[in-house]
Amino acid sequence: MTNNGDNFNVDNWSTQLRKGIVELCILNLLEQRELYGYDLVRQLTQMPGLGIAEGSVYPLLARMRKVGLLTARLEESPNGPVRKYYALTPAGQRCWETMNAHWQELVRGVDRLKLPGERG
Amino acid sequence: MKTWTDDATAQVKRYLRQVQVRLEESGADAHEVVEDLSRHIHQRANDSPLVVITLDEANRIIATMGTPDEVALSWKQLGGEDKSEGWDSPALNPPPSAQKLSQRTLWVMLGIVFALLAALLVVPWMVWSISTAPDRVTTAGSTETKNELIEAARNGHPETLQSLLDHGALIDAQDAQGMTALHHAAKNGHNGVVEVLVQNGANKTIRDRMGKTAADYAASGGHQATLEAIVGKLQSQPAETLTALPPTWFQAGNDHMNYVTGVKMLKGIPGEAMFIQSTNAKPAGFSTVMTEQPADQFRGRRITMTGTISANVRDGWAGMWLRIDGPQGEALGFDNMQDRPIKGTIAPTPYSITLDVPDTAAQLAYGVLFEGQGEICFGDISVR
Numbered sequence: 001m002t003n004n005g006d007n008f009n010v011d012n013w014s015t016q017l018r019k020g021i022v023e024l025c026i027l028n029l030l031e032q033r034e035l036y037g038y039d040l041v042r043q044l045t046q047m048p049g050l051g052i053a054e055g056s057v058y059p060l061l062a063r064m065r066k067v068g069l070l071t072a073r074l075e076e077s078p079n080g081p082v083r084k085y086y087a088l089t090p091a092g093q094r095c096w097e098t099m100n101a102h103w104q105e106l107v108r109g110v111d112r113l114k115l116p117g118e119r120g
Numbered sequence: 121m122k123t124w125t126d127d128a129t130a131q132v133k134r135y136l137r138q139v140q141v142r143l144e145e146s147g148a149d150a151h152e153v154v155e156d157l158s159r160h161i162h163q164r165a166n167d168s169p170l171v172v173i174t175l176d177e178a179n180r181i182i183a184t185m186g187t188p189d190e191v192a193l194s195w196k197q198l199g200g201e202d203k204s205e206g207w208d209s210p211a212l213n214p215p216p217s218a219q220k221l222s223q224r225t226l227w228v229m230l231g232i233v234f235a236l237l238a239a240l241l242v243v244p245w246m247v248w249s250i251s252t253a254p255d256r257v258t259t260a261g262s263t264e265t266k267n268e269l270i271e272a273a274r275n276g277h278p279e280t281l282q283s284l285l286d287h288g289a290l291i292d293a294q295d296a297q298g299m300t301a302l303h304h305a306a307k308n309g310h311n312g313v314v315e316v317l318v319q320n321g322a323n324k325t326i327r328d329r330m331g332k333t334a335a336d337y338a339a340s341g342g343h344q345a346t347l348e349a350i351v352g353k354l355q356s357q358p359a360e361t362l363t364a365l366p367p368t369w370f371q372a373g374n375d376h377m378n379y380v381t382g383v384k385m386l387k388g389i390p391g392e393a394m395f396i397q398s399t400n401a402k403p404a405g406f407s408t409v410m411t412e413q414p415a416d417q418f419r420g421r422r423i424t425m426t427g428t429i430s431a432n433v434r435d436g437w438a439g440m441w442l443r444i445d446g447p448q449g450e451a452l453g454f455d456n457m458q459d460r461p462i463k464g465t466i467a468p469t470p471y472s473i474t475l476d477v478p479d480t481a482a483q484l485a486y487g488v489l490f491e492g493q494g495e496i497c498f499g500d501i502s503v504r
Contacts, residue, residue, distance in 0.1 A: 037156055038163040045184075053186025054164075055139070058156040059195035062149050080166040081159045 018050055022060060024103060025050065027088065027096040030070065036083035037061065061086060069095050122165050128178035130367045132161055135182050137364070138392060141383070142192035145326060147292055153195070157185065196298070269293060273301035273317070276310035281317070291322050298328035306334035306350060309343035314350060324350055365394060368411045373489065375405030388468030389428050389499040396438075396488070397495040408441070409498075410487025415444065418477040418484065418503075425475075425486055427501040430468040436492015437461035442473045442503070445483040452478050456489060462496070 025047065029040055041057045044050060064070045069092035077083045088096060124132075136154050143150035164181045165173045185191070269289045272281040281301065285291060292300050302322045305313035314334075318324070324334055338347035364382070365371065371381045378400035386393040394409050425442045439457030446452045453475040462471075477484075488498045 038160055041160060053184065053190050054160060055157050055185030055191045056194035058153050058160070059143065059148055059191060062152050062156070063195060066149065081162045084156065084159065 018052070021103075022050065022052055022057070023064065024099050026057070026060065026064065027069070027092060027099060030086055030088045031093070031096050034085050034087040036075075036085045038083070040086060064092070068092075122168065122173050123171065124165070124173045124178075125175060127175045128173050131175055131178045132158075132182065134367055135185070135188070136161075138188040139191050141392075142188040143195060145323070146192045146195050147323075148192065148195040153191070157191070161185065196294070267295075269301050270295055270299070270304055273310065273313050274304040274308060276305070276308065276313055278310075278312040278316045281313055282320075285316075285320050291317065291320055292326060294326070294328070298326075300326055300328075300334070302326075302334040302350070303328055303332070303337055306343065306346050307337035307341060309338070309341055309346050311343075311345050311349055314338075314346050318349060365409060366392070369394065369409055369487075370411070371396075371407060371409055372487075373405065373407035375403050375491075376407040378403040378405075379407035379490065381407070381409050384497070386430065386468070386497050386499075388430065389497060391499055393430075393497040393499040394488075395495055395497040396490040398490075398493045401493065403436075403491065403493070406489050406491035408487045408489040410441075410485060412483055412485045413503075415477060415481035415484050419479050419481055420477065422474060422476050423484075423503055425473045425501070425503045426470065427472075427488065427498055428468050428470050429462060429466070429488060429496060429498040431462050431464070431466045431496045432494040433463050433465075433490070433496065434493040436490070436494075437463050438488065438490040438492075438496045440471050440473055440486075440488050440498070440501075442475055442484070442486040444475060444477055444481050445485060446478075446480055447482045452481055468497075 022044070025044055026040070029035060029043060035043075037058065040061075041054050044057055045052060045054050061070065061072075065072050065086070068089055070086050071089055073085050075083050075085055136158055139157060140150045140154050143153055161181055164184070165177070168177060168181075170177050186194075269281060269284045269291075270293070272278075272284060292302075294300050299307075300322065302314065302317045302324065303326075305317060322334075326333065335347055335350045338344075338350060366383065371379070373379070378398060380397050380399055381395065382397075383392040383394050386395075396407055396409055423442075425440065427440050429438065429440065431438050437458075439461055441456035442454070443451055444453035455473045455475060457471070457473065484503060486501070486503060488496065488501070490496045
């Protein structure tokens with residue numbers, strides 16, 4: 001039986017793709033400046049197309065802190081609960097550079113594939 | 121500062137507890153993440169236009185957080201199943217060029233260390249060390265060690281597996297399919313490996329990406345002895361390691377000391393299933409898990425209690441029960457399904473009880489009772 005391709009699950013593919021770049025998005029946000037968790041998460045969840053639940057970011061932050069990519073410090077806030085500020089470590093900075101280089105390489109490669117004239 | 125209603129507070133606590141359970145199952149630093157989530161929820165509430173955070177508002181906030189499963193999956197996604205500090209996630213693995221560089225650096229460093237130690241005349245010790253170590257450059261829980269552990273489990277080599285564990289391999293490390301060494305050993309019916317893993321404290325509740333535990337694989341593969349090796353360990357867990365019941369639910373009964381209760385995930389029962397498990401071969405009475413609520417909104421109405429129950433009951437019976445109490449505690453209505461008891465092994469099945477609530481009713485009490493050996497699981501209990 002011939003498959004016409006309609007059964008290919010684009011949503012599933014999209015989900016897998018998005019999952020893989022959340023860490024890169026976190027590094028990109030923190031490369032610019034130190035952020036506290038709530039602010040960081042709101043920025044991530046408001047990013048078009050990423051579609052991540054707010055609670056799902058914290059396990060990633062904990063893991064990234066644990067492997068030495070991020071530091072975290074608590075600071076009292078006059079406007080609400082204690083804030084936990086995250087920042088890149090030197091290892092996080094190096095990871096940010098490496099991942100972005102890899103990301104750009106991928107994007108360029110994918111773009112070239114869809115432009116026959118540039119395939120070389 | 122916001123004011124929270126009691127039911128809103130209880131709802132958040134319940135959500136956080138469920139997240140904690142899921143995270144712990146995933147081997148995550150549950151405490152830290154739950155604290156972060158709690159702060160986030162309270163910051164969210166702080167930004168709410170409402171002065172009082174009601175149950176509805178709490179539910180709205182919780183809905184933005186993601187389900188407990190989603191939160192736990194997020195940990196696993198980044199290699200959270202591996203408790204090592206090293207690189208382990210495809211998402212964070214450096215590209216091949218960086219890997220080559222780090223491997224070269226590693227070998228150079230190893231060479232220097234080797235030369236120094238040889239100079240100190242400890243070559244014999246080095247030879248012994250290398251010959252017995254499970255991995256040339258192993259740090260506990262490295263990807264290589266994890267793979268070797270899983271291979272040893274899959275191929276049925278208990279001695280190799282024990283050696284790897286002795287050298288710091290992480291016992292609950294999962295492969296790309298979310299399967300642990302215990303999953304692979306159970307799937308292939310390697311009793312010896314399962315025994316080593318269980319004796320070393322392997323987590324039997326971990327589910328792989330298919331949602332299966334090691335016991336599921338042993339059962340579906342027809343490996344009865346393997347299944348018993350796993351389940352036997354589960355039943356011998358002390359009661360204090362079991363998870364707590366949801367808020368407002370509690371254990372009671374005339375022989376509750378011979379039963380343990382808790383919550384767990386079970387296919388066929390929505391959300392978290394509560395369970396009652398006998399710990400004595402011949403319990404003298406019954407135990408129940410129950411809750412109570414005022415009868416105000418139900419007076420003069422016909423109510424139906426519904427729930428889903430699965431059972432593995434030997435020498436006894438189980439039933440859902442509903443009681444309507446008057447102002448002096450007298451029973452105005454009661455049904456415990458004794459005329460239609462649940463016995464034997466039953467997959468998750470919906471049950472219901474219907475009673476009329478008199479105008480004088482003060483309180484409803486309801487739950488699920490169990491008398492006998494085995495275990496019952498239940499959930500999705502409601503009274504409408």
